[in-house]
Amino acid sequence: MKIAVLNGSPKGLKSITMQSVQFIKKEFAQHELEIINISQKANKIKKDPETLNNIIEKIKAADAVLWATPVYYFLVPSQYKTFIELIFQEDKNINAFRDKYTAVLTTSVHLLDHIAHNYLNAICDDLSMKFLGSFSADMHDFLDDKERQRLLLFMQSFFNGIEKKLPTAKKHGPIDHKAIEYKPSMPDGRIDMGRHKCVILNDAEENQSNLFNMANAVANHLKGDVEVINLYDIDIKTGCQGCYHCAYDNTCRFEKEDEFVGVFNSKIEPADILLFCGTIKDRYLSSRWKLFIDRTFFKQHVPYLSGKQLGFLISGPLKKNPNLRQALEAYSDLMGANLVDIITDENESSEAMDALLSSLAQRLIDFAEKGYYQPRYFYSIGAMKIMRDLFWGKYRFLCQADHKFYKNNGIYDFPQKNYKDRMLNNIVIPLTRIPSVRKKLYNSVQEEMIKPYAKILNKIGE
Ligand SMILES: Cc1cc2nc3c(=O)[nH]c(=O)nc-3n(C[C@H](O)[C@H](O)[C@H](O)COP(=O)(O)O)c2cc1C
Numbered sequence: 001m002k003i004a005v006l007n008g009s010p011k012g013l014k015s016i017t018m019q020s021v022q023f024i025k026k027e028f029a030q031h032e033l034e035i036i037n038i039s040q041k042a043n044k045i046k047k048d049p050e051t052l053n054n055i056i057e058k059i060k061a062a063d064a065v066l067w068a069t070p071v072y073y074f075l076v077p078s079q080y081k082t083f084i085e086l087i088f089q090e091d092k093n094i095n096a097f098r099d100k101y102t103a104v105l106t107t108s109v110h111l112l113d114h115i116a117h118n119y120l121n122a123i124c125d126d127l128s129m130k131f132l133g134s135f136s137a138d139m140h141d142f143l144d145d146k147e148r149q150r151l152l153l154f155m156q157s158f159f160n161g162i163e164k165k166l167p168t169a170k171k172h173g174p175i176d177h178k179a180i181e182y183k184p185s186m187p188d189g190r191i192d193m194g195r196h197k198c199v200i201l202n203d204a205e206e207n208q209s210n211l212f213n214m215a216n217a218v219a220n221h222l223k224g225d226v227e228v229i230n231l232y233d234i235d236i237k238t239g240c241q242g243c244y245h246c247a248y249d250n251t252c253r254f255e256k257e258d259e260f261v262g263v264f265n266s267k268i269e270p271a272d273i274l275l276f277c278g279t280i281k282d283r284y285l286s287s288r289w290k291l292f293i294d295r296t297f298f299k300q301h302v303p304y305l306s307g308k309q310l311g312f313l314i315s316g317p318l319k320k321n322p323n324l325r326q327a328l329e330a331y332s333d334l335m336g337a338n339l340v341d342i343i344t345d346e347n348e349s350s351e352a353m354d355a356l357l358s359s360l361a362q363r364l365i366d367f368a369e370k371g372y373y374q375p376r377y378f379y380s381i382g383a384m385k386i387m388r389d390l391f392w393g394k395y396r397f398l399c400q401a402d403h404k405f406y407k408n409n410g411i412y413d414f415p416q417k418n419y420k421d422r423m424l425n426n427i428v429i430p431l432t433r434i435p436s437v438r439k440k441l442y443n444s445v446q447e448e449m450i451k452p453y454a455k456i457l458n459k460i461g462e
Pocket of ligand 1: 009010011014015016017018069070071072073074075107108109110111112113138139240241242243294297
């Protein structure tokens, strides 16, 4: 069988994900796996129609397609996203994928990898492919014999599925969307931002599009230091290459080659109110937005939106795309921002949108003024625990900037030296082996748990 492997790593064959693919190639030598470097060649694929056509021809000739990619910011790298957008631009490209069997293989550190897998599954469904499954490997799994065997079993079932022409089911329905044409006429009176600075980043490709109008309606509604920046006006020469040069001291290898780091440091860093405005393309925002997000990797795992109020303005069917909503919420949470709201153009009238945008503007300023930040969700708390294990151990020599940040901010809170808890455990655990004591303990759990809370409440009431 011929399998087209779409390599999403910007590192080409030096990719960790591709080590697994090379292993599969060796173990299943009866099949022909052709690795096509998508992300590494993304610029060429975008500029040269012949290069894209060649890839499409290879897809047509293949019996199946394996999407094999690293996870970047809980999705695929921006370069891969660009390729996916190119596929959807022409029916002849889409048709090449139609009815092909497919599977997804990623490597990552399991940080929100499920969002990337949901995304790719949805893309395969949109392309009318026959989806046979997903395999999310930790980037180090390959070094473990048991994990390699697990991968072989997955691939074996993939090949069997193709040979036996197994039926497959779609998980995601098609997304149709008809937005109203938004004609802003915001309520009179601009909102004074006082000392605050707001940056409105957007990827509007046309003036007078809903996104353009939403971004500008808010900008015009605010009085004070507001700047609207179009992502297409920033000279960004390359996507993140995953080179980890920045891991030493947060210096991006491309700092002097394009405008990205300069714009980030001079515009995003000083702002305390941010509006990120994006158009939905396929099942995520545009690859331009993904490019922006990927390039922020030079900040490594520092929550670089800490202390900022954040709102999203989205043009497109977000209500039908909960995976994207999750990606936006996860991004805000991981970066430490206070996510105030996400407003879309899925509304019945321009007046309704005016009211929502005005309310968002007001809340962004109120929260900035009062210094309110919502508590963190699982996304950032879970992520911090995954990452701190890596920075404390295996990756400390590589990720020195992150190690310093985690150390200076008390994120390494282990080993836990809480002597009072330890003593309590040492005494109570043996006692619970006595049935009568155990019964008494578990019967009083609810009462005992709220005792410290009740103490505070009682004091406040005094
Ligand atoms: C820009 C960037 C973003 C990343 N984002 C994530 C992420 O969101 N979740 C995760 O688990 N790993 C993330 N990683 C780690 C990679 O997925 C992981 O190292 C992967 O194995 C690299 O594969 P490759 O060598 O094939 O490119 C990220 C790495 C980079 C460089």
